[in-house]
Every structure is written in C-alpha cells, then in structure tokens.
Amino acid sequence: MTRHHTPLILIALAAIGCNNPALAKTPQTDADAPRRIADAILAAQIEANGVPGMAAAVTRDGTLIWVGTAGYRDLERKLPVDPDTSFRLASVSKLLTATAAIMLHDRKQLDLDAPVQRYLPGVRLSWPAEITPRQLAAHMSGIPHYQDVDAARGKVRFGSVNEAVAIFANRPLLFAPGTRYQYSSYGYTLLSAAIEGAADMPFLSFVSRAMIQDLPLR
Known part of the structure; x- marks a missing residue:
C-alpha cells in the first residue's frame, strides 16, 4: 500500500x-x-x-x-511489525526471475522461444510437448500451480533449483503449452533452472552479480 x-x-x-x-x-x-x-x-x-x-x-x-x-x-x-521487520519476497521474486531471463536473452545466452530442455542438462522433463522460457514467464506453459500435495512445501528449503524442479517434473500438464493462461509458481521455478543453465552459474549468483550488486539494497 x-x-x-x-x-x-x-x-x-x-x-x-x-x-x-x-x-x-x-x-x-x-x-x-x-x-x-x-x-x-x-x-x-x-x-x-x-x-x-x-x-x-x-x-x-x-x-x-x-x-x-x-x-x-x-x-x-x-x-x-516495525519498520525494520524483514519479509519474504515471495512472488515478488518472479519479477527478478523474468528480468534475469531478459538480461540473458539480450546477451544472446537464452533463446526465449527454444525448448527449455536445451538449458537443463541435468534434468529430464517428462512432458512430450516442448515448453519455452517465454511460455514459462507468461504463465502459459501448462505447468500446474501448487496443489494439495504441496501443502507443507513452504517449510522446505531445497538444496538446489533442480531438486525443486523434481517435485513437479512428472506431473501432467493442465493444457498444451501456449494455448491458455494459468498462474504457476512452479513454472517460474523451471524458468530459474533454465536461467542457471544459460548463465552457467547458480540462479542466486547470477541475480546477485547481474542485478543486485549495483542497487542500494541492504
């Protein structure tokens, strides 16, 4: 507000x-x-x-x-709550993720319309349809959002992005990629994995080096 x-x-x-x-x-x-x-x-x-x-x-x-x-x-x-209370970024982090993807695209390191599997050498996706980084960023991949089985996921700190991707990599798509819109945090998890592959470094390291270090953030 x-x-x-x-x-x-x-x-x-x-x-x-x-x-x-x-x-x-x-x-x-x-x-x-x-x-x-x-x-x-x-x-x-x-x-x-x-x-x-x-x-x-x-x-x-x-x-x-x-x-x-x-x-x-x-x-x-x-x-x-006081003015110094820290809050989790939650889905505000999606803005950072989308910005990171665009930065890599501008550097010719990430093709927004290529199959996302190209940037995931350590992950094998089970979906027959090809999903692109652009569809992930636009919530048009068909990947579901959190489901009932994910009720306790918020308490889990995953060791890597790929470990988090494994949670939903075998779930059925809700629709063919690019045909509909459906908000999906898991879609952005997959996008962050693609960013890691394209940047050849951990997602948080790329965000820190490419975006955060020049900003007046504590």
Whole structure:
C-alpha cells in the first residue's frame, strides 16, 4: 500500500477513506489526515488478507515520506511489525526471475522461444510437448500451480533449483503449452533452472552479480 502526493492517489485514498465513517469526519484542513487514512487502509489489509502483519513505505524523489506498519511479526510473543521487520519476497521474486531471463536473452545466452530442455542438462522433463522460457514467464506453459500435495512445501528449503524442479517434473500438464493462461509458481521455478543453465552459474549468483550488486539494497 503506497501514498504519493499526486491528485490521482489522493483521490483514491480519500474515496476509500470515505467508506469509513470515522475517517470521513476528518477535517480537510488536517495535514495528518492522509497519513491516518493510509495507516487505516494498511491495518484493514491485515484482516482482508488474513496475514499476521504488514508494512509499507513510500518515497518521493528519493525521500521517505511515509512508513506504515500493522499487526505482528511474532504472534506468540505479540511482537509488532516495525519498520525494520524483514519479509519474504515471495512472488515478488518472479519479477527478478523474468528480468534475469531478459538480461540473458539480450546477451544472446537464452533463446526465449527454444525448448527449455536445451538449458537443463541435468534434468529430464517428462512432458512430450516442448515448453519455452517465454511460455514459462507468461504463465502459459501448462505447468500446474501448487496443489494439495504441496501443502507443507513452504517449510522446505531445497538444496538446489533442480531438486525443486523434481517435485513437479512428472506431473501432467493442465493444457498444451501456449494455448491458455494459468498462474504457476512452479513454472517460474523451471524458468530459474533454465536461467542457471544459460548463465552457467547458480540462479542466486547470477541475480546477485547481474542485478543486485549495483542497487542500494541492504
């Protein structure tokens, strides 16, 4: 959840805030009203998304102008989320993966329309249909998303990308590659394996060297 000092976003915040009777009574001259509205919206997301805690921040021209926190980082000890709480990237990592694929494509190391098997010398896929990196990135590969059998996978730290690929490499495709759209985290797992093969180095090493090291990230 973000808040910029632009008419469009302020109108959106005001509109959401007016749905809350308490917020609707906030005087327009109150300079802190947008901040309170943003804080209330963030707090409402805790219940709406069923998560323990959340945090958000907004910068403008490189300057931090709003930080919001809500909920807990530790439910058992009732420790609240604070501005320094770390969260898992989760599916935001798909943006990094797609960017890595494009970088390799620009370097002529990854053909987006070649069979992905070309970049997987250590993995043998069971699907008769050829799947391409482009289809993986666009969620059009036919590879299923998480299924009931994967309920406990979130607690597992795999030793390698290929080890993770082995979890779903023998599952039936949902449809012929390229014919439909179906969101799939496993598709992106396979794309990261192709990136490893094309870059000839571990996925995280390539992301770190090619993308992260020049960014002001801690």
